[in-house]
Amino acid sequence: MVKVTYVAHDGTRTELEGDPGDSVMSLAIANGLDGIVGECGGSMMCATCHCYVDEDWQAATGARMDGEEDMLESAVCEVTERSRLSCQITLSEALDGLVVHLPEEQV
Numbered sequence: 001m002v003k004v005t006y007v008a009h010d011g012t013r014t015e016l017e018g019d020p021g022d023s024v025m026s027l028a029i030a031n032g033l034d035g036i037v038g039e040c041g042g043s044m045m046c047a048t049c050h051c052y053v054d055e056d057w058q059a060a061t062g063a064r065m066d067g068e069e070d071m072l073e074s075a076v077c078e079v080t081e082r083s084r085l086s087c088q089i090t091l092s093e094a095l096d097g098l099v100v101h102l103p104e105e106q107v
């Protein structure tokens with residue numbers, strides 16, 4: 001299992017466990033987590049799965065995927081260098097303990 005901690009805008013932390021191959025978005029949706037909408041189901045056609053990767057995990061999660069940058073321009077909240085579409089972050093054992101921060105709103 002791969003543990004992911006989601007930190008809401010108000011500081012609330014939620015720990016979830018997923019399987020390698022799940023995305024950070026799909027794990028959140030499967031567990032009914034507020035703060036990630038995932039309107040397009042993970043096909044990189046919305047930006048309602050916007051998250052900020054914790055700075056300690058930026059290297060491990062790697063660079064943005066092709067097209068991700070463009071889609072992030074539609075994000076409601078500020079986009080920073082730590083911004084990612086959470087549907088494009090695939091869980092693996094290397095990401096066990098991952099921490100992501102959620103924007104104040106997604107839509």
Ligand code: FES
Binds near residue numbers: 025049086088
């Ligand atoms: S769920 Fe739509 S871009 Fe990630």
